[in-house]
Amino acid sequence: MENLRLLFDAPILSLQLLLDGVLIGAIFALAAYGMALVWGVVGLINVSQGELVMLGGYAAWFLSRSGIHPLFAVPLAAALVFVVGWLLYRAVIFRVVDKDLFTSILATFGLSILIQQLANTLFGADVRTAESGFGTLFLFGGAVTVSRIKLISFAAALLTGAFLMLFLKRSRMGQAIRATAQNARAARVMGVDTDRVYAWTFALNAAICGASGALVAMTWVVHPYLGLPYTVRSFMIVILAGLGNVAGVLFAALGLGVAENFAGFILGAEYQAAFVFTLLVAILVWRRFWLARERRHLQ
Numbered sequence: 552m553e554n555l556r557l558l559f560d561a562p563i564l565s566l567q568l569l570l571d572g573v574l575i576g577a578i579f580a581l582a583a584y585g586m587a588l589v590w591g592v593v594g595l596i597n598v599s600q601g602e603l604v605m606l607g608g609y610a611a612w613f614l615s616r617s618g619i620h621p622l623f624a625v626p627l628a629a630a631l632v633f634v635v636g637w638l639l640y641r642a643v644i645f646r647v648v649d650k651d652l653f654t655s656i657l658a659t660f661g662l663s664i665l666i667q668q669l670a671n672t673l674f675g676a677d678v679r680t681a682e683s684g685f686g687t688l689f690l691f692g693g694a695v696t697v698s699r700i701k702l703i704s705f706a707a708a709l710l711t712g713a714f715l716m717l718f719l720k721r722s723r724m725g726q727a728i729r730a731t732a733q734n735a736r737a738a739r740v741m742g743v744d745t746d747r748v749y750a751w752t753f754a755l756n757a758a759i760c761g762a763s764g765a766l767v768a769m770t771w772v773v774h775p776y777l778g779l780p781y782t783v784r785s786f787m788i789v790i791l792a793g794l795g796n797v798a799g800v801l802f803a804a805l806g807l808g809v810a811e812n813f814a815g816f817i818l819g820a821e822y823q824a825a826f827v828f829t830l831l832v833a834i835l836v837w838r839r840f841w842l843a844r845e846r847r848h849l850q
Contacts, residue, residue, distance in 0.1 A: 570695065570697055571808075572809030572812035573705070573805050573809060574698075575808040575811070575812060577707070577801075578770065580800055581708050581762060582759070583800045584759050585603075586756070587788075588728075591732050592748070592752045595644065595753075598782055599660070600778070600785050601780065601782035601783075602782075603666075604767060605778045607632050607764020609679070610627070610765065611628045611765035621769045624681070625765040628761045629762040630761075636760075639662065645749065645750070648749055678774045683699075685698070708804075712798070783828065787827075788803045788804050790834055791803040791806075807830075811823060811826065814826040
């Protein structure tokens with residue numbers, strides 16, 4: 552409770568935590584954009600979402616070691632993980648698209664373990680970071696500090712959300728994705744190659760995760776076991792925001808970032824992960840009662 556009392560005694564500390572939480576939440580939003588897209592179009596809960604983020608982080612780290620600035624590595628990491636996502640779809644995902652939800656969860660969970668262990672074997676368990684060199688902003692006489700890379704990540708989340716909405720509305724593939732999401736059978740009747748749409752959707756999700764992972768590598772660290780927290784966060788955000796709601800995903804992610812940051816400060820960093828999982832359970836219980844109430848209302 553000492554930390555909680557400290558927040559009331561030093562309001563500027565609350566501002567620091569609020570800013571950090573909002574900026575951190577922007578990175579969560581990137582991974583959640585992709586999960587919402589795959590879930591809404593393919594009907595698949597991708598349990599390997601966090602591992603795609605991890606691959607983007609390693610891609611940025613290796614590119615930075617090759618002399619490419621980590622910021623320029625972000626689009627390159629997105630492109631590389633796009634290819635990985637396309638290959639994963641052609642190798643595994645297309646086999647479970649029409650299966651029940653449990654089968655798809657098992658398949659992507661298997662992918663998660665496979666990617667995690669391959670990363671551990673190839674890259675080792677050491678933590679890595681891609682130094683951006685952007686430094687820190689000092690506000691209010693140095694009482695509040697803001698990392699410039701977090702500001703860049705926030706801008707990247709906004710731009711990615713805007714690009715995703717523009718892509719889905721204006722491009723031919725985006726229109727095919729929207730048509731398939733509304734009614735896959737009708738889209739096939741109208742001549743849409745839904746298998747190609749699903750492949751594009753999963754690969755686009757992977758590219759977004761790759762960009763998110765590159766920003767994670769610059770902001771914190773990357774290691775083979777990075778994935779699970781990002782999968783859980785993405786799932787929570789999509790549950791809160793709903794499918795197809797890009798703005799809702801962003802606001803839910805920012806809210807989660809703030810809540811997690813305050814919880815980490817008040818409870819201690821060692822309980823931060825426990826807070827995230829507890830919050831997930833609470834959200835699922837709330838969602839169940841909310842859906843039950845909606846059904847009673849319709850009856």
